[in-house]
Amino acid sequence: MPKPYTPKVVTANHLLAGDVIYQTRDGWSRKLADAEVLTDEAHADLRLIEAAQQTGEVVGAYLADVDTSKGVPAPAHFREAFRAKGPSNYAHGKQTELN
């Protein structure tokens, strides 16, 4: 049996604002919870190619692992957790701006 595919999302930085964005079914969102969760490898690769072609909007698109055990996508690695939330030294960035 092939190894199960770890669910992923496409993430990048916004060209103008520079901040972290996630690909949704029909565009981009600043919230990880809105991201389209990709569970099929071929489909994920296709979505990444589509994202990378949007050079007027995004920079540095890549696939990031997510944890979907609680229903909504959550960061699987601490680096992605900081990207989703903002710096941890004091509350600023996304953690204070998204709510």
Place this chain on the structure above:
Amino acid sequence: MYTYTDFDAAFVAERNRQFRAQVERRIDGSLTEDEFKPLRLMNGLYLQLHAYMLRVAIPYGTLSSRQMDQLAYLAEKWDKGYGHFTTRQNIQYNWPELRDVPDMLDALGEVQMHAIQTSGNTIRNVTADHFAGAAADEVADPRPVAELVRQWSTDHPEFQSMPRKFKVAVTGAENDRAVIRAHDIGLRIVERDGVIGYEVLVGGGLGRTPMIGKVIHDFLPEEDLLPYLESIVSVWNQIGRRDNKYKARIKITVHEVGLDEIRRLVEERFALVKPLFTGVDQDHFARIKAQFEAPDFVKKSVGPFNQAYNDDPVFRAWADTNLTAHRAEGYSIVSISLKAHGATPGDATAEQMRVMADLARQYGHDELRISHEQNVILPHVHRADLPAIHAKLKEHGLATANINLISDIIACPGMDYCALATARSIPIAQEIATRFDDLKLEHDIGELKIKISGCINACGHHHVGHIGILGLDRAGVENYQITLGGDHTQTAAIGERAGPGFSADAIVPAIERLVDAYLEHRTEKSETFLQTYRRLGMAPFKAALYPESKAVAAE
């Protein structure tokens, strides 16, 4: 201070105009990201974890009040109200938007500042002793030398596409406060029989392969400086490795080729290069030097200082910790700590920047410095004015009395901001500072340099910390390695790794055990942590760090 010539101002304005057009072409789609990236890096613009980051050079760490005010203005108008001072005497803005960056660069140009060559494989911002021109132990002010090197290296056509970045630091004193032994080239101004020359070190650096710089020339005549530097960089530019970026720095070239062979090649090159320098550089150097004349020091009674020192224990603690001997009678050098317990090392709010600018304007001959240890210096302050300065600093959270103590920590931005980081640095610094403040131990511990990097690139200078902490990613979890016995001064040394790393939860207790071991083993209060380490070696500290393995070994 150096003031731009018409040529300098026109050069910066033209670069800013070009970059504005490049940004426009990126936004309208004429440039791809691959085409744009090297252009933005040439102008100090990075894309980090959460946002763009603009790195602005503060040449040799020197600022006027007006420049500091403008840095505050940028922080307020285009950032989130603060800036971050770095170990290379730069300021970083963590939140600019792409469209605003050309305006930020123009605003910097208004006060004769820029972000050119703060990134890329170029000769970077030239750094210097932050006590330059003020220190009692100085042979000569290193800043004119740094300014000459800055002008020579800026947009130098031969050195725009080198194997890797290249960093130069200058000091004018035997006591090295500029970490010259950890730079690609370190320069120390020396005097022999009344003649000024340079000790030239080459091949120092931290990062993946830390090396202490080696003396390539022990007394270079003043007039040979630029041709000799050009020869060193030229030799490395030709033979430095471009096949592997981890082996590209000159420290590896010197290590692989050997110092004697490098010296021979440099001298061979020098014979060709020297005749091209017709003396114009020396005329120019003389004009630069004239702009770094010492301020008119005043003479007045130090009575107010003495009174405050006797009456106010908080002032006394600050004065004992944050002042350094000045070369002029009645004067002191003030170090303003940007390391309030629990704060982010090196961060200053726009308001704090303005307060420091005002203090420099009112009491400090209009000069400020940024130290590689991420603090701000008022280099020329009369002792009579210190009580008023201290009172103002206290109002704005800037009067922390901890210079050179355990909470005066260097920390790189780490994974809170940096795209290269493998772990966080800042929260570890915050926790250590808060913990030892709670224990009220830091003045008893005395001088102790903790330096923290969030990846192997070592922006946080962990290799040369008395205690160095390196944050790594171990199987998806932050892990912190400790090195001991590092030293960034004239007695520079690379710290030795103590053993296996610690989790984020375990690193602060581990530091506490180390400090307890030091307090237990020091012969007297005046023996510093580093001296104790040098006397006893790793064993007692290792035992303190890893009590379980000690128990196992004893069985």
